[in-house]
Amino acid sequence: MVHNFRKITDHFYAAPQIEPDEIDVAASEGFAAIIMNRPDGETPDQPATALIKDRADANQLPFVHIPITAPPQMSDVKATLEVLKAHEGEKVLAFCRSGTRSTTLWAYAVALDKAMPVNDILTAAMNGGYDLSPHRPALEALFAL
Numbered sequence: 001m002v003h004n005f006r007k008i009t010d011h012f013y014a015a016p017q018i019e020p021d022e023i024d025v026a027a028s029e030g031f032a033a034i035i036m037n038r039p040d041g042e043t044p045d046q047p048a049t050a051l052i053k054d055r056a057d058a059n060q061l062p063f064v065h066i067p068i069t070a071p072p073q074m075s076d077v078k079a080t081l082e083v084l085k086a087h088e089g090e091k092v093l094a095f096c097r098s099g100t101r102s103t104t105l106w107a108y109a110v111a112l113d114k115a116m117p118v119n120d121i122l123t124a125a126m127n128g129g130y131d132l133s134p135h136r137p138a139l140e141a142l143f144a145l
Helices: 020-028 049-057 074-086 100-113 118-127 133-144
Strands: 010-017 031-036 063-065 091-095
Touching: 010 100, 020 031, 020 049, 031 049, 031 074, 049 063, 074 091, 074 100, 091 100, 100 118, 100 133, 118 133
Parallel strands: 010 091, 031 063, 031 091
Antiparallel strands: none
């Protein structure tokens, strides 16, 4: 099966909408957790959250649903950071409709944690195909907290 898991760092990948059978691929490729950042029913062609969660459960992959419809809230950033910390050193796959919200949420969490300088965060996102340059001021503010 062909998938579109985009490497942002060695331990974080983002993807546009995935199908339940892509969870099997993620498990076989050594991912340790799945984060879903889209709300259920965002578009009619997307599989329901329950289908994705069931497939993750069948593969013994932790599944976390952090739906984002607007700029990330601090509670979403902290929830993402919790998942990243719980699986530090392991590969985590996050997805939404395009992967942009997932990458943005990762970037905010990493900036808040001061795990990477802002320039490195932006470069990693760009290398994965996501231009987060409009988020630089917010990332710098989070890094300064």
